[in-house]
Amino acid sequence: MTAQELQKAVLRHLELSLGKDLAHATVYDIRMSLTLAVRDQVIAPWFESTRKTYAAQSKRVYYLSMEFLIGRLLEDAVNNLGLKQTAQEALDALGFDLTQVIADEPDAALGNGGLGRLAACFLDSMSTIGCPGMGYGIRYEHGLFRQSFHDGVQIEEPEDWLRQPHGWEFARPEAVERIGFGGTVEAHDGRMRWSPADAVLAKAHDTPIIGWQGQWANTLRLWGAEPIQAFDLEAFNRGDFVGAAEQEAFARTISRVLYPDDTNGEGKELRLKQEYFFTAASLRDILRRFLSEHDDLELLPQKVAIQLNDTHPAIAGPELIRILHDEHGLEFDHAMALARNTLSFTNHTLLPEALERWPQALMARVLPRHLQIIARIEEAFLAAQPESPVRILEDGDVRMGELSFIMAHRVNGVSALHTGLVKSTVFAQLHRTFPDRIVNQTNGVTPRRWVLGANPRLSALITDRIGPGWVDDLEQLGALEPHVEDAGFMADYAASKAGNKADLAAWIADTTGIAVDPAAMFDVQIKRIHEYKRQHLNILETIALWQDMRANPRAGWVPRVKIFGGKAAPGYVRAKEIIRLINDVARVINADPVTGDLLKVVYPANYNVSMAEKLIPASDLSEQISTAGKEASGTGNMKFALNGALTIGTLDGANVEIREHVGAENFFLFGMTAEEVVARREDPQHQAKAIAASPRLAGALKGIADGTFSDGDGARYAALLADLRGHDYFTICADFDSYWNCQRQVDAAFADPARWMRMAALNTARSGWFSSDRTIRGYMADVWDITPLI
Ligand code: Z57
Incomplete structure (x- = not known):
């Protein structure tokens, strides 16, 4: 189908299906007309598939x-039918922007x-x-x-x-x-x-x-x-x-x-x-x-x-x-x-x-x-x-x-x-x-949406070096591996990540009003809010890092943007406390002139599939930090690895297999194993001992308890703190120091951009097995x- 043919089909639907003429068409009208025009292209293969199945x-x-x-659905359909370029041209001629039209779909x-x-x-x-x-x-x-x-x-x-x-x-x-x-x-x-x-x-x-x-x-x-x-x-x-x-x-x-x-x-x-x-x-x-x-x-x-x-x-x-x-x-x-x-x-x-x-x-x-x-x-x-x-x-x-x-x-x-x-x-x-x-x-995850659709920069680079076959045969990404020795490829790989990060920084400024430095490490945890997923371990480490930075601002810190996304079940009280804590911590840290661009915390509301498509391609670090034995698999972890984010994670769910595929040297492992977690819980003092052994953890908990993040209201997080200090079923405390130390290894790796980008590219090259086609x-x-x- 040519751009002209598609343009004609869009105009026909605009008039006959939407009852509008171009002079009065809104983005919605164009989106619906394009949807119907693209849907028309799906009908023949759809009927043909049914016919073949019966035959x-x-x-x-x-x-x-x-x-x-x-x-x-629109972008997926356009991509799968090979109509991206065509649709772009057709809409350009009508005075509309395809990206904007695609984003209009709920x-x-x-x-x-x-x-x-x-x-x-x-x-x-x-x-x-x-x-x-x-x-x-x-x-x-x-x-x-x-x-x-x-x-x-x-x-x-x-x-x-x-x-x-x-x-x-x-x-x-x-x-x-x-x-x-x-x-x-x-x-x-x-x-x-x-x-x-x-x-x-x-x-x-x-x-x-x-x-x-x-x-x-x-x-x-x-x-x-x-x-x-x-x-x-x-x-x-x-x-x-x-x-x-x-x-x-x-x-x-x-x-x-x-x-x-x-x-x-x-x-x-x-x-x-x-x-x-x-x-x-x-x-x-x-x-x-x-x-x-x-x-x-x-x-x-x-x-x-x-x-x-x-x-x-x-x-x-x-x-x-x-x-x-x-x-x-x-x-x-x-x-x-x-x-x-x-x-x-x-x-x-x-x-x-x-x-x-x-x-x-x-x-x-x-x-x-x-x-x-x-x-x-x-x-x-x-x-x-x-x-x-x-x-x-x-x-x-x-x-x-x-x-x-x-x-x-x-x-x-x-x-x-x-x-x-x-x-x-x-x-x-x-x-x-x-x-x-x-x-x-x-x-597994579909590479059509999670690489080709979400990350056009990286996709173009991959196709340029190894051809287009990877899209439905993802293990072909393995052919990228020799290219990590090529300085030209690595420069392009780094540029594609930098471009995605610049786009995300602009989007963050637009939606949250927070200015983030695109050169900082983008450290991302996006998933449902649940105690076993341990967003509170992440925010405790954030608090401890902020406290250390304030105590010694010129110690050569690696700048970070901590990005959170996710919803809590409306009746899940503890998960909602964790959300509030993240937002409270963000407000205080983001306003601190001492730490400034060294540390920002961003939590855009209403995380959903479309937001994931923006965040994942722009991520440097993927947080997969569940209590070992609790996350059945995870699938976000796979999307990050494919898009060249390094994982900091426990030996849980599919993290184990991701680490095997990308290589232990390209994965930041911390924390207890599933068996160790079960054994540690046998000791009713496990959390108290961990706090006593870690002044940093104690300091972070104290920061929450003394109202630093809640306008002096020490009671706001009393229940959450009592749980961590008294029971801590999800072993936040017992894993804290291991997580902290691992994060500092992450810092050291990020401080060496060539080393980091090489690790990232190897994650892309070695994650092809995680296609849902294989599953x-x-x-x-x-x-x-x-x-x-x-
Ligand atoms: C849900 O999203 C998952 C498990 C459930 O029992 C219910 Br109900 C909802 C998730 C797991 O938590 C993930 O670990 C897993 O990757 C995903 O299902 C897909 O298997």
């Missing part, structure tokens, strides 16, 4: 996820963090590889809340991405499923029949996901809840106008809002209804498609793979059995075997508070037949494994982890370390019973048994 009678994979943290924030972003990367990789499949989720009317800071305190406001029409999706009013809740179960001619008391409609909304170079496109199908009847006419005629709309309100509530709790099961009835709503709608859709192609349910596991992204869609096991057994009349054990051979399950965390449990009483009320089926699943399991101490039903709860494990033929961890811990801790008993079931699939190929081979169709 090959191929097995398909269905990725069921409560979250898809997509971000913006982020699709249908996820909290890593789990949802992983699902989005997987969709991109499945379409790039030609893996036939579909993502299934919920079309939340409101995605993750918008964060602002008032006097440093997090305020949540509703997110409203659908206020403007969603240019990418196709509503499918004909693709609706009726989803029931509650009611009763009765036997009819030897079969159980569930008669739900309430029901809603699930309506499909499809977004095409185009792969690299437009060779394949899959579908993301999101379900929106709608009332079966818009209005209760009888109530309306009686004059009960509010009651007449009750049905509608109940239905729409189900897909109204994303629960904002990352790794923290809330146990709310509405959440259970959301889980069942999208899982049941997806399964019906899947079975209808299967039965349109095959007439034998025996073939289900050969033609269908269903991946459960965490336990959130775990009700798929009982629901599939219900369909096969209650509705199609298969024997229970037979139905259970077919379901198991179709389902597989990814575990994303070992944190006990994240492992979903539903009260049996709640499940009996909302899903009475499913509770009965779960009891029979447990019976069948125990009949086969009479010695096993494992139970699905325990303490009045349904344990969704055990249910998912027992109903899946494969269970996977998300990094090597995490998979080992899954085997030795949460699922140790089940692993003994089923030693082949747990497999590892280390996470998806692993799932296809080890979990789904599917081969690519391109």
Whole structure:
């Protein structure tokens, strides 16, 4: 497609779809017109992919996820179709700037963090590889809340991405499923029949996901809840106008809002209804498609793979059995075997508070037949494994982890370390019973968004030296390695980082009013705020560094900008205290003329995918400092390494594998191992001993306690300090000195720019394995048994 053709297509949509003429067009009008023009280019490959899948009678994979943290779609689509240059020219001719137009799109924030972003990367990789499949989720009317800071305190406001029409999706009013809740179960001619008391409609909304170079496109199908009847006419005629709309309100509530709790099961009835709503709608859709192609349910596991992204869609096991057994009349054990051979399950965390449990009483009320089926699943399991101490039903709860494990033929961890811990801790008993079931699939990230899209400077440099093949074959980055000996390459590599940093410094000045020195080290920690991720370890080190700098300002310090980004779950009190502390510390340090440009602390509000795309390419140092054993994988860590930031990190999650790939000499390791953490906690005085041994740590804690950062209010952080001094489950104190010392090694390395840039370039050259293309190929081979169709 030429720039002229695209320009014509944009103008046609501007007139015919938007009803505007160019003289009055806003950035929004142009963005929508370009979106529709680009979407037109996706349709043919999309249809062609479906046609090929049918023609090959191929097995398909269905990725069921409560979250898809997509971000913006236009730039991805433009890049994948090779239309960047073309679109730039077309818009230039119309008097608009492509970058500005791209930035006008609201982020699709249908996820909290890593789990949802992983699902989005997987969709991109499945379409790039030609893996036939579909993502299934919920079309939340409101995605993750918008964060602002008032006097440093997090305020949540509703997110409203659908206020403007969603240019990418196709509503499918004909693709609706009726989803029931509650009611009763009765036997009819030897079969159980569930008669739900309430029901809603699930309506499909499809977004095409185009792969690299437009060779394949899959579908993301999101379900929106709608009332079966818009209005209760009888109530309306009686004059009960509010009651007449009750049905509608109940239905729409189900897909109204994303629960904002990352790794923290809330146990709310509405959440259970959301889980069942999208899982049941997806399964019906899947079975209808299967039965349109095959007439034998025996073939289900050969033609269908269903991946459960965490336990959130775990009700798929009982629901599939219900369909096969209650509705199609298969024997229970037979139905259970077919379901198991179709389902597989990814575990994303070992944190006990994240492992979903539903009260049996709640499940009996909302899903009475499913509770009965779960009891029979447990019976069948125990009949086969009479010695096993494992139970699905325990303490009045349904344990969704055990249910998912027992109903899946494969269970996977998300990094090597995490998979080992899954085997030795949460699922140790089940692993003994089923030693082949747990497999590892280390996470990955899509290079299309996280290198090509986010870092055009580095991308151009890479392509200039090794050609364009790296974009869908990321291990080709290895070919950069010899270039680190080339002074010309290293100068260009350093210039690309400097350019990104200059852009970020301008953006920081714009959005926060803080002037930062682009030559300083950009030290970045961006992720959800959680105690196990230890943003408070980072801010304690920041305080200690500031105190040392003030005591001796001319000691040759390496200038740093500490950048934070991330949201806290609205009900997570301690995480919100940490946010306030970071903002308090930033205010005091940034106003200190003694330290001046030596140290700045920046915390832009409302971190999201688009902000990550700005920050990561401009980072020098990547903070991956979780308490060892707690971060299942991490995926931000991979994006930083690819973009040439060095990691300071613990031996946790995928950090371990990143360090192996980039080389220990190019990674700043500190802190206790997972085993050492567990052993250290045995000593109830571990935190007190660490504080006593570290005047620096004691000084930083004292700085917080005496109100230095809280206008003299010593009480503001009393609870946080009492926790650190009294219990410190996340071993902030025990790891502090190791972290401090490691940071000073970071300083020494940064002070030698040639050494630093070489380490950074080696991180880029050696991180190709962390492409989500590699991850998806692993799932296809080890979990789904599917081969690519391109
Ligand atoms: C979530 O984002 C993750 C785990 C969860 O159990 C839930 Br709920 C949400 C994250 C992990 O914390 C990360 O370590 C991991 O990289 C990511 O899932 C993707 O696997």
